[in-house]
Amino acid sequence: MADLALHGLTKTFGKTKVLHGIDLAVQDGEFVVFVGPSGCGKSTTLRIIAGLEDATAGTVEIGGRVVNNLEPKDRDIAMVFQNYALYPHMTVRKNIGFGLRTSRLSRAEKAARIAEVAGVLGMTDLLDRRPSQLSGGQRQRVAIGRAMVRDPKVFLFDEPLSNLDAQLRTQMRLEIKKLHKQVGTTIIFVTHDQVEAMTLADRIVIMKDGVIQQVGTPSEVFNAPANVFVARFIGAPAMNLLPGSWREGGVALDMGGQIALPGRQLADGTRVDLGIRPTDLAISADGAGQITGAITLVEPLGAESMLYIDAGGVEIIAACPGRTAPDPGQQIRLSADPEALHLFDATTGEALR
Amino acid sequence: MTAGPVLKGAADRVLAAPAAPRRKGHPGAYLRWLLLFAGGLIMVAPLVWMLSASFKFSYELYDLNLIPVEPTLRNYEKVLGDPRFLRWFGNSFLIATIVTMSNLFFDSLVGYTLCKFRFPGRTLIFIAILSTLMIPTEMLVIPWYVMSQKFGWLDSYWGIMFPGMMTAFGTFLMKQFFESVPDDFLEAARIDGLNEFQIWWSVAMPLVRPALAALAIFVFLGNWTAFLWPLIVTNSVEMYTIPVGLKTFAVEQNVDWEMVMTGAAIATLPTLVIFLIFQRFIIRGVVMAGLKG
Ligand SMILES: Nc1ncnc2c1ncn2[C@@H]1O[C@H](COP(=O)(O)OP(=O)(O)O)[C@@H](O)[C@H]1O
Ligand SMILES: [Mg+2]
Numbered sequence: 001m002a003d004l005a006l007h008g009l010t011k012t013f014g015k016t017k018v019l020h021g022i023d024l025a026v027q028d029g030e031f032v033v034f035v036g037p038s039g040c041g042k043s044t045t046l047r048i049i050a051g052l053e054d055a056t057a058g059t060v061e062i063g064g065r066v067v068n069n070l071e072p073k074d075r076d077i078a079m080v081f082q083n084y085a086l087y088p089h090m091t092v093r094k095n096i097g098f099g100l101r102t103s104r105l106s107r108a109e110k111a112a113r114i115a116e117v118a119g120v121l122g123m124t125d126l127l128d129r130r131p132s133q134l135s136g137g138q139r140q141r142v143a144i145g146r147a148m149v150r151d152p153k154v155f156l157f158d159e160p161l162s163n164l165d166a167q168l169r170t171q172m173r174l175e176i177k178k179l180h181k182q183v184g185t186t187i188i189f190v191t192h193d194q195v196e197a198m199t200l201a202d203r204i205v206i207m208k209d210g211v212i213q214q215v216g217t218p219s220e221v222f223n224a225p226a227n228v229f230v231a232r233f234i235g236a237p238a239m240n241l242l243p244g245s246w247r248e249g250g251v252a253l254d255m256g257g258q259i260a261l262p263g264r265q266l267a268d269g270t271r272v273d274l275g276i277r278p279t280d281l282a283i284s285a286d287g288a289g290q291i292t293g294a295i296t297l298v299e300p301l302g303a304e305s306m307l308y309i310d311a312g313g314v315e316i317i318a319a320c321p322g323r324t325a326p327d328p329g330q331q332i333r334l335s336a337d338p339e340a341l342h343l344f345d346a347t348t349g350e351a352l353r
Numbered sequence: 354m355t356a357g358p359v360l361k362g363a364a365d366r367v368l369a370a371p372a373a374p375r376r377k378g379h380p381g382a383y384l385r386w387l388l389l390f391a392g393g394l395i396m397v398a399p400l401v402w403m404l405s406a407s408f409k410f411s412y413e414l415y416d417l418n419l420i421p422v423e424p425t426l427r428n429y430e431k432v433l434g435d436p437r438f439l440r441w442f443g444n445s446f447l448i449a450t451i452v453t454m455s456n457l458f459f460d461s462l463v464g465y466t467l468c469k470f471r472f473p474g475r476t477l478i479f480i481a482i483l484s485t486l487m488i489p490t491e492m493l494v495i496p497w498y499v500m501s502q503k504f505g506w507l508d509s510y511w512g513i514m515f516p517g518m519m520t521a522f523g524t525f526l527m528k529q530f531f532e533s534v535p536d537d538f539l540e541a542a543r544i545d546g547l548n549e550f551q552i553w554w555s556v557a558m559p560l561v562r563p564a565l566a567a568l569a570i571f572v573f574l575g576n577w578t579a580f581l582w583p584l585i586v587t588n589s590v591e592m593y594t595i596p597v598g599l600k601t602f603a604v605e606q607n608v609d610w611e612m613v614m615t616g617a618a619i620a621t622l623p624t625l626v627i628f629l630i631f632q633r634f635i636i637r638g639v640v641m642a643g644l645k646g
Pocket of ligand 1: 013018036037038039040041042043044045
């Protein structure tokens with residue numbers, strides 16, 4: 001029932017248009033992550049949903065009700081900010097309770113609600129501390145608690161983990177995911193980190209320059225990217241793009257070599273980019289393999305090593321098991337998993353299926 | 354809005370206070386110490402002389418010795434026993450307190466609005482406020498006087514207070530401080546359902562407490578020591594403030610210098626107390642205002 005819908009949302013700041021018609025329907029209880037490079041309009045979209053910014057055109061619907069003309073406080077949303085926005089002069093209890101200031105609950109009910117939220121977040125012992133006496137992760141939890149206490153229909157998170165160090169970020173990511181399982185409230189989560197998006201989301205919304213590029217489950221956007229941008233944005237290291245032309249049921253690569261793509265039909269001579277993820281390339285035994293090149297650099301990551309390969313002037317990254325990594329300078333041949341090849345139109349960048 | 358008659362002086366004095374040198378042993382450091390020592394001596398000497406004179410009998414007053422030959426508390430008994438002096442002390446205290454509270458409220462309200470809201474004419478208003486800082490008190494005294502006369506404010510508390518109820522300097526100071534308050538705080542409160550006034554009062558204001566403390570000291574000290582405008586606007590002895598009142602000790606037939614000095618010494622006490630309590634706030638306030646500017 002608390003589904004959220006955006007219809008034709010646009011936003012103009014002065015003369016610059018930063019959102020070009022955002023359409024999206026979010027189901028009740030869904031965890032949706034907006035991801036995209038910095039400046040693509042994620043925060044602006046979130047702030048329009050929250051009511052902190054007015055849409056230039058389009059509507060925002062929460063629970064089937066158009067909320068464009070409602071104040072933020074009347075939209076039944078709660079927001080967690082990047083720098084937490086905790087009040088330094090108040091205790092954790094007061095900070096969490098702040099969201100209830102305008103609520104009609106009795107004093108005892110409010111106290112019970114605060115205690116409940118603190119319990120869920122495991123902060124019962126910290127209620128009388130001030131934010132300055134908390135660690136980064138604990139502050140983050142208080143910020144979430146302040147949003148939770150109001151029991152909103154929709155949670156909005158704007159890059160809530162980007163101020164934490166890597167280890168804490170992973171841990172908080174997990175906690176947020178558990179929390180979502182537990183309370184089941186709809187969450188809209190903004191991040192520029194594709195790993196966060198992949199791990200948290202039920203559905204990912206990938207944005208670029210104020211335009212949605214693709215909406216889909218993590219596996220959809222990873223395995224069937226809609227265009228070159230999505231293909232290179234999701235997954236690390238980024239997907240290799242090899243320019244070439246369609247010929248005889250496959251791609252004749254500009255750097256030499258022919259890779260067959262059975263089951264696809266294109267006009268001969270069509271310019272395409274062939275996309276292969278580093279993990280879908282394998283070093284092949286003598287003679288086999290469609291791509292040859294010299295290893296310029298080996299980046300050991302432990303379980304895996306990343307090989308940087310100069311293949312006829314194009315840099316290709318391939319992953320190989322860490323134990324058997326070859327040495328730089330070596331000539332190798334690579335073969336691609338035919339199931340995992342992506343084909344993009346070289347001019348539009350759209351995926352060809 | 355006026356550039357308060359007295360505030361600027363106080364602010365200038367604090368702003369001009371030299372910082373202690375950090376590096377010891379450096380050859381330049383000794384010279385700096387020497388200069389600072391000389392400067393400090395020049396500043397402190399009149400105060401020491403004032404204190405010394407307040408413990409002297411009049412026959413000894415013009416001797417240069419700092420330690421009185423025959424120290425006495427007689428001057429203090431006389432000054433504190435004078436009902437006029439107590440009245441002036443009360444006047445000064447009342448006026449400085451009200452003006453300070455008014456500045457804390459209005460300067461920060463206007464500073465906050467100029468800092469956190471976008472509206473047409475915002476820059477123009479800010480420039481207009483800033484430009485009043487360049488008009489010296491001496492030039493404003495006549496218009497103030499004419500105004501007070503027209504409205505019947507002469508010889509009243511309101512007449513003494515009105516030019517300083519809000520100051521350009523304070524507005525500027527508070528605006529700069531509010532720049533350091535992230536918008537996230539205000540937006541979080543907006544989502545939590547506070548109205549704009551509540552956001553200012555219960556979210557933004559507590560976050561700029563050091564600035565408020567610094568502003569309070571500037572305004573209080575400035576008004577406590579104000580002389581020119583209170584002298585002009587008041588007629589009756591009951592309306593005098595301490596600085597104006599002390600002058601009457603001096604112009605009566607036989608000038609009681611030891612009384613003037615004693616009164617001044619007593620008047621210094623509250624400023625000293627306030628300064629000692631809040632000085633760390635002042636210094637932080639000045640530093641932060643400077644950095645943000
Ligand atoms: N208040 C504003 N005034 C003018 N431009 C803005 C404003 N807020 C955001 N922008 C611009 O809108 C674009 C999108 O910003 P934002 O939504 O914050 O991006 P993201 O959160 O994806 O990094 C950026 O180019 C930014 O400069
Ligand atoms: Mg952002």
